[in-house]
Amino acid sequence: MQLAWKEMRHNWKKYLLVEVIVILMMFMVIFLSGLVKGLGRAVSSSVDNMPADRFILSDDSEKILTVSNLTPDEYTAVQNKYKDKATPIDVQRTYLQKGNKGDKQDVTYFAIDPDGFLSPKVTQGKKLTTEKNTIVLDDDFESTGIEVGDTIEDSASKIKLKVVGFTQDAMYGHIAAAYMSTDTYRAIMKAANPAFQNTVHGAALKGKARGAIAGTKVYTKAAVIKAIPGYQAEQMTITMVEWLLVAITAMIIGIFFFVINLQKEKEYGVLKAIGVPMRRLVGMILCQVITIAASGALIAAALTAGMSAALPATMPFFLEAQQVALVLCAFVAISVLGSLATVARVGKIDPASIIGGDFQ
Template sequence: MFLALRELKHAKMRYLLIALIMVLIAWLVLFVSGLAQGLSSDNASSIQNMNADYLIVQKDSDHRLTRSTVPEAQLAEIRDFAGGSSAAPLGVQMTAVTKGGETKKLDATLFAIETEGMLAPAIAEGRMVDEIAPDEAVVDISFKEAGIALGEVLEEQMSGQQLKVVGFTKGQSFSHSPVIHVNFKVWGTIKPAVSRGGTGDGLQYNAVALQAGAAKADQISESVPGIEVITMDQALQGIPGYKEEQGSLLMMVAFLFVIAAFVLAVFFYVITIQKMNQFGVLKAIGASSSYLARNIISQVITLSVASLAVSIGLTYGVAAILPAGMPFDLSPRLVVLCSVLFLAVAVVGSLLSLYRVVKVDAIEAIGRAA
């Protein structure tokens, strides 16, 4: 470490330029990672934050909640196997709403739930919907940006149903639209019971949330016809555009890491080649290959840690001035993961330099130095 620090101090400009390149690459990696996580939350936070282990959907619905229909009779069968409190119905409807007295439409997704059940979201402001209220709703806090306040009345465009806002939630969005939670009394008004052969079948749900182990989930899947039990991850992948969006962003991040490995490998290899004579002299006076290797690794780690510290500061600084509507979420866990990967990539990129140092011939290097 002593030799590494002395060399960094001696060749300040050279290593400052390398550090600048590392800062820019790490900054780009962190920013794209934060954007990917932000878009993921904006697309599916209502599912990610759902208090359930599995979702039960209609068979052959491609894991898409909006394509699934679970009738009331099947809900009763599922609850017989799962236990009443372990299974909760869920209605999902993409829609648009308008603020009372205005014509501007706001995209939204209706989630019909049992307001005292396991799917009830945490309330950030106000209160939860009453189970039997005919016109109450809890909306995501992002509606505040559109001027929606507690007590405001929203009109659902498909049915004309009036919804009084009684509470706000946080982190509740689906398919890039904020979620409005309502009870099943309101849901029955917006999506009235359909008839099959002239007989009303009761309410129609899109899914049933399940809190259970894998064995119970398998038992329900085998025992109740016409349904499929899917994991929460499969439900996320079924959201339109989620898999494609995240796949593209993750590919960008992966390529950034690959590019970082090549760039750092080239920089450190060129610097190592320039110092081959000095390494040979050091070997001739007794320095071991392991000592010289530790010197290079110390330089790489020191530069990487310093660059990451600057990059993290820059990323959070930019995030603080981003528009509120821009989906960006850089959690500490993601920062740690990206930092560890970046350090690993930097060390891997220096392996070519280590190979050259180990193979250097002391006598030959001294001859070139003379």
């Protein structure tokens, strides 16, 4: 360790240069990690935040909430089996507007039982109740000028809805969510389409499934999230780029140490000749690699965390401590593996040829 620090202090300009490169590259990697999580939550946070473990959907739904359709008999069977452990859920993308001349805004309705466990926590106003034609919006709608107490209009049915509260981090398919009672939702759907039937898309379930119900299948929350259209393709693409950048950044450290140690073969030969054991030389190299990689990654993480506080609320960015820690650990591990080429090169140095003057 002491030998490693002495060498780094002596050639501080070279090591500072690679440290700056590591910080910049890892800043980009961690920022991209935040975008991956942010975009993922923009697709799924309304479902991900639900205190549900599983969802009961129709057996032909392909795990997609908006495609599922439970008949009254099927949902009655669900209620009889699970009691208060199951609650209805409907998901419908539509438009709403503030006033007759207001611009139409995309929204995803979540129709729920206000007395059930899916009722969202509110950050402003009051919780959703069974009161007719009331709605709780994601706080993204605040940026459009909508406030608690305002009256908005469902564009399809022209039914007026009173905003009673705001919740946060409720998105579905990159569209802000809105919560209403199942009765209000059915009134809207019947006004827009008189042929609408009183079915539900599915049921959210707490706990484990207990046996099969004809015409239905039980899926985990993770499976339902992955089935949201566009979720997997989006996540896989950006995640692949993220890990590619991690590997490239680690390779940069490996190449740097390989080149810089090529220039020090005489010094390594002399150290071997005077009896410095190979394990000490290996320890020096690994200590330098870990120091550069870990410190650069931690500085980059701190810079990214600081910058995230200044990003606009509408930007899909979310730093998850567990994911950042995984990226940092993987980066340090790959950097150490990349340095093994340097270790192998140093191990092949023959002190006799160095002392004898045969060094090329």
